[in-house]
Amino acid sequence: MDIDHRFRISYDPEADALVITLHDDKPDHGEEIAPGIILHYNSRDEVIEIEILNASEFVKAILQEYLSNSKKLSNTITEVAKNYVKKLKEIPEERQ
Secondary structure, three states, X not given: OOOOOOOEEEEEOOOOEEXXXXXXXXXXXXXXXXXXXXXXXXXXXXXXXXXXXXXXXXXXXXXXXXXXXXXXXXXXXXXXXXXXXXXHHHOOHHHO
């Protein structure tokens, strides 16, 4: 099954639940694949919805991980650029 290009994301602040609806099929059953993460399937066993409980903590953890990795990647790119510039300065002008 292809993901419907009109998938929806909704958040219920009272329940702190994030629901990503991938397809409008009727849910047949669900499975908790990790604590607080539930996949809902249609009658053909295709994932049609992802439900995330305690969503604020889940999203916070994802963002912290992303920002941490983003910072590491940024630092790596900066170091590569500095080393590149340093090597360019070591090359005699007639070879550049």
